[in-house]
Amino acid sequence: MPVNIAPLDPAALHPVAGVEIGIASAGIKKPxxxxxxxxxxxxxxxxxxxxxxxxxxxxPVRLCQxxxxxxxxxxxxxxxxxxxxxxxxAGTGVDxxxxxxxxxxxxxxxxxxxxxxxxxxxxxxxxxxxxxxxxIAALPEATADLSPSNWAAAASAIMTTDIVPKASSKQIQxxxxxxxxxxxxxxxxxxxxNMATMLGYVxxxxxxxxxxxxxxxxxxxxxxxxxxxVDGDTSTNDSFILIATGQAGHAEITAxxxxxxxxxxxxxxxxxxxxxxxxxxxxxxxTKFISINVSGGASYDECKAxxxxxxRSPLVKTAFFASDPNLGRILAAIxxxxxxxxxxxxxxxxxxxxxxAKDGGRHPDYREEQGxxxxxxAEIAININLQRGAHSATVWTCDFSYDYVKIxxxxxx
Amino acid sequence: MPVNIAPLDPAALHPVAGVEIGIASAGIKKPxxxxxxxxxxxxxxxxxxxxxxxxxxxxPVRLCQxxxxxxxxxxxxxxxxxxxxxxxxAGTGVDxxxxxxxxxxxxxxxxxxxxxxxxxxxxxxxxxxxxxxxxIAALPEATADLSPSNWAAAASAIMTTDIVPKASSKQIQxxxxxxxxxxxxxxxxxxxxNMATMLGYVxxxxxxxxxxxxxxxxxxxxxxxxxxxVDGDTSTNDSFILIATGQAGHAEITAxxxxxxxxxxxxxxxxxxxxxxxxxxxxxxxTKFISINVSGGASYDECKAxxxxxxRSPLVKTAFFASDPNLGRILAAIxxxxxxxxxxxxxxxxxxxxxxAKDGGRHPDYREEQGxxxxxxAEIAININLQRGAHSATVWTCDFSYDYVKIxxxxxx
Numbered sequence: 034m035p036v037n038i039a040p041l042d043p044a045a046l047h048p049v050a051g052v053e054i055g056i057a058s059a060g061i062k063k064p065x066x067x068x069x070x071x072x073x074x075x076x077x078x079x080x081x082x083x084x085x086x087x088x089x090x091x092x093p094v095r096l097c098q099x100x101x102x103x104x105x106x107x108x109x110x111x112x113x114x115x116x117x118x119x120x121x122x123a124g125t126g127v128d129x130x131x132x133x134x135x136x137x138x139x140x141x142x143x144x145x146x147x148x149x150x151x152x153x154x155x156x157x158x159x160x161x162x163x164x165x166x167x168x169i170a171a172l173p174e175a176t177a178d179l180s181p182s183n184w185a186a187a188a189s190a191i192m193t194t195d196i197v198p199k200a201s202s203k204q205i206q207x208x209x210x211x212x213x214x215x216x217x218x219x220x221x222x223x224x225x226x227n228m229a230t231m232l233g234y235v236x237x238x239x240x241x242x243x244x245x246x247x248x249x250x251x252x253x254x255x256x257x258x259x260x261x262x263v264d265g266d267t268s269t270n271d272s273f274i275l276i277a278t279g280q281a282g283h284a285e286i287t288a289x290x291x292x293x294x295x296x297x298x299x300x301x302x303x304x305x306x307x308x309x310x311x312x313x314x315x316x317x318x319x320t321k322f323i324s325i326n327v328s329g330g331a332s333y334d335e336c337k338a339x340x341x342x343x344x345r346s347p348l349v350k351t352a353f354f355a356s357d358p359n360l361g362r363i364l365a366a367i368x369x370x371x372x373x374x375x376x377x378x379x380x381x382x383x384x385x386x387x388x389x390a391k392d393g394g395r396h397p398d399y400r401e402e403q404g405x406x407x408x409x410x411a412e413i414a415i416n417i418n419l420q421r422g423a424h425s426a427t428v429w430t431c432d433f434s435y436d437y438v439k440i441x442x443x444x445x446x
Numbered sequence: 447m448p449v450n451i452a453p454l455d456p457a458a459l460h461p462v463a464g465v466e467i468g469i470a471s472a473g474i475k476k477p478x479x480x481x482x483x484x485x486x487x488x489x490x491x492x493x494x495x496x497x498x499x500x501x502x503x504x505x506p507v508r509l510c511q512x513x514x515x516x517x518x519x520x521x522x523x524x525x526x527x528x529x530x531x532x533x534x535x536a537g538t539g540v541d542x543x544x545x546x547x548x549x550x551x552x553x554x555x556x557x558x559x560x561x562x563x564x565x566x567x568x569x570x571x572x573x574x575x576x577x578x579x580x581x582i583a584a585l586p587e588a589t590a591d592l593s594p595s596n597w598a599a600a601a602s603a604i605m606t607t608d609i610v611p612k613a614s615s616k617q618i619q620x621x622x623x624x625x626x627x628x629x630x631x632x633x634x635x636x637x638x639x640n641m642a643t644m645l646g647y648v649x650x651x652x653x654x655x656x657x658x659x660x661x662x663x664x665x666x667x668x669x670x671x672x673x674x675x676v677d678g679d680t681s682t683n684d685s686f687i688l689i690a691t692g693q694a695g696h697a698e699i700t701a702x703x704x705x706x707x708x709x710x711x712x713x714x715x716x717x718x719x720x721x722x723x724x725x726x727x728x729x730x731x732x733t734k735f736i737s738i739n740v741s742g743g744a745s746y747d748e749c750k751a752x753x754x755x756x757x758r759s760p761l762v763k764t765a766f767f768a769s770d771p772n773l774g775r776i777l778a779a780i781x782x783x784x785x786x787x788x789x790x791x792x793x794x795x796x797x798x799x800x801x802x803a804k805d806g807g808r809h810p811d812y813r814e815e816q817g818x819x820x821x822x823x824a825e826i827a828i829n830i831n832l833q834r835g836a837h838s839a840t841v842w843t844c845d846f847s848y849d850y851v852k853i854x855x856x857x858x859x
Contacts, residue, residue: 088788089781089806124777124807126791159774160808269778347760351851361572364537365682368502375501378539393502394539395573438764438848 035197035315036322036411036431043185046202047213050238051075051278054183056190059171061119061164062157067190069168071140071175072114072234078278080104080111081246082152083254085271091123092133092163093153094270100137100149105243113151114274115140115172116232118193118219122155122163123269132165139169143176156193156219156232156270188217191232195219196315201307205300207293208283212239214300218258218308220271230268231258231312235304239297240279241286248289249298250275257305260337261429262344263316275301313429318436321353324414324429331422335372339417340428342370350433353413358404360389363415376421383416384408448610448728449735449824449844456598459615460626463651464488464691467596469603472584474532474577475570480603482581484553484588485527485647491691493517493524494659495565496667498684505535505542505576506566507683509550513562518656526564527687528553528585529645531606531632535568535576536682545578552582556589569606569632569645569683601630604645608632609728614720618713620706621696625652627713631671631721633684643681644671644725648717652710653692654699661702662711663688670718673750674842675757676729688714726842731849734766737827737842744835748785752830753841755783763846766826771817773802776828789834796829797821 053073061068074080082101084094104111115136122129137151155163188198202215216235241249254273279285286293314322325343330336343349343366352359363382368375382390384407389399407413466486474481487493495514497507517524528549535542550564568576601611615628629648654662667686692698699706727735738756743749756762756779765772776795781788795803797820802812820826 087778087781088783088785089777089790121774124774124803126805126807129807159778160803269774269781354851361534361537361682364502365500365572368500368682370501372501377502390537390573392539394537394542433851435848435851438767438846438851 036319038197038311038314041185041188041198041200046184046200047204047215048181048184049213049215049236049278050280051078052236052276053179053181054187055175055178055180056183056186057171057174057178059117059164059167061117061167063119066119067186068118069171069175070116070187070190071172071179073144073179074112074276075278075280076110076112078110078112078276079241079243079246080152080274080276081250082272082274083250085268087269089124089269091121091155091270092125092129093122093155094272095130096133096137097152097154097272100152103149109147109150111150111152112146113140113144114154114234115151116154116191117168118191119157120155120161120163121157121159121270124160125162129163132163135165136168140172143172152274154232154270154272156191156230159269184215184217191217191219193219194317199308199311199315201304203300203304205296207239207281207296210281210283212237212281212283212297214304216304216308218312220312231271231273233258233273233305233308234276235274235301236276236278237297237301238278238281239286240281240283241277241294241297245286245289245294246275246277249301252298253301253305256302257309260427261309261313262341263313263319263431310429313431316431318434319431320411320434321432322412322429323353323431324427325417326414326425326427327417327419328425329418329420329422330424330426333424333426336419336424336426337428338372339367339370339419340426342366343415344428344430347433350430353408353432354434356405356408358384358389358401358408360395360404364390367417375419379420381418381420385414385416449732451610451724451727454598454601454611454613459597459613460617460628461594461597462626462628462649462691463594463693464491465649465689466592466594467600468588468591468593469596469599470584470587470591472530472580474530474580476532479532480599481531482584482588483529483600483603484585484592486557486592487525487689488691488693489523489525491523491525491689492654492656492659493565493687493689494663495685495687496663498681500682502537502682504568504683505538505546506568507685508543509546510565510567510685513565516562522560522563524563524565525559526553526557527567527647528564529567529604530581531604532570533568533574533576534570534572534683537573538575542576545576548578549581553585556585565687567645567683567685569604569643572682597628597630604630604632606632607730612721612724612728614717616713616717618709620652620694620709623694623696625650625694625696625710627717629717629721631725633725644684644686646671646686646718646721647689648687648714649689649691650710650714651691651694652699653694653696654690654707654710658699658702658707659688659690662714665711666714666718669715670722673840674722674726675754676726676732676844723842726844729844731847732844733824733847734845735825735842736766736844737840738830739827739838739840740830740832741838742831742833742835743837743839746837746839749832749837749839750841751785752780752783752832753839755779756828757841757843760846763843766821766845767847769818769821771797771802771814771821773808773817777803780830788832792833794831794833798827798829
């Protein structure tokens, strides 16, 4: 079962003015399963997206990138999103592009939009032809279901191997107005930086100029979805979308150094981090949630490299599964993180607050029982100080259990 | 059980003139276990070594590097090796260096050598103080056991989580003389490029000039131990040593473009590849042996990057464990191998001889039964043609099973 995720409370998910969501069953993989989700965005909405860096990126990712590029170059507004589970439409060549385009065109026609105003998303089995006819046939049902209150339903509808739906919502004050930030995400296995098998949608009714949105999104992605790893694989379909409808009624945020921008960014980061951490907590077979805090680095990138070397190591992850305070595996991972001039004698490593390593080896005061006490917990922090600079980064990961192998040996993704 | 390794035949391991080996029990981890191995090299022997790139490299690795540097700078010949299992002497700081030095000094004194003529090696638990007194106390027993015929015994004595001993031997003709190449290796988990938790010793009685030896060793390491992966972790202690005693009686090889050099190199590569592949076959929990052949690359490095992306992927490896011809996971791994300008529509992927992917997706003629038939085998080749150049590389890996998790959750390395 997932590590410490409270059940989703639909009432805690505030609607976002300007965003309606509809759900439908297309029967893509399982009859009756809600597998199609549409988002309708009010006119004036601003949209930004970041996507997988996998060269085998899926057809919908290519279309999203193309449509967003046209939009930011002065083209028509993005006004709709359509998401399906059960089929990733990846490794499907020209046919895949045609089928994704057909879905966008159909939804656009029925909503009075142009094709390129509709962003498509798919997740599920790779290399199978997308049953676009089924999805198209389900669009009227999804349209009829449109409602501002469907966030929780959408969080469930976009799940694949996820055990629990993932959603978060927050309200802040900007210019005397209440601003809402609500988001959902899916993804459990194959999660790694650059956004593996992950779909994330965060929407706000804040008013912000279009040129500020990509930077805000990139920062939020860096410290959330791009700071987690479950098994190190990166997928073909990962997408993270930020929507700002501008309907909250405050003056548009136009400066990145304003207090309003800072407040909005902090709230978007908070929602995004909650979603990203929920993905790790729901990692395939996860029994422990591990925060790797790396400080004292010469750069953000080297801190993140150390965090990922530890967070990806099968040896570290199986040791955490076994509740074994196996310091050596952590130190070895730090050692191969790729920092050529790393002075290992300077490094301090703590398990939670327990100082375990210093001066290139185990700290003389450290007692195995102390490490064992930490390892028995379901939430563990590995705190590393490289003592060579002022930068820091955090990576979140989970342990590696029998169930990880079982799920991935049996699931055809 | 290991995948397709024939039981070791001690009679097939030819002694190497100029190399004697002795084994002893020091009781480092288990009473009575043969855990100390010494090699005595005849005067005139040439030695080269390559070592882990892990910044947390162990004390013996630091000493080996220092002694080999002194030797190649005109210092005294390397005349002895001493190897212990049960303790890696890694993350042990200054005390670890002192203890490793003490062992070298003791063996040197009893054999009439200088300390820096003895290379030390350790493998086993990290972060525990090395019981150097026990090892020193066992040196007389090891010395008394010295024999040219102890290769098989040494292959067993250097094992840790290995299930089977690994050794290979070959004889070729150079200048009308019989030249022997014999080697042993250990290592099962934590195996990845740059030589993780791996010890390898290959000796030949060929005569070759000292300046040619490092290049020969590096090439042999690149296409053997640095072309395998079990779980992607790299260790603190990996070492690969090549010894040439010069006692075969032929004229010394002094030119890298000579037929004699080519013949010797080919034989050293063959022995090294057998040992490296045996490590994968004995990978922790392995049930399948997988060769990833990447051709048509713009460079050797990019071919190897593709091979390693596939060979390290937990998703690919669990699919192989399940005998699931899950092409999508292979394509996804190719996609994130880091080749920025990769044209995925050009790539051909075959499982053994079965063409499974072409033109950016599944080949229309491919039938799942064909892939399934290949996946049911214990030895599988993934053949990838990037169709963008003339370079190629091969990476060997194994699958990822329940037993991998079990072994690594329970073993304190």
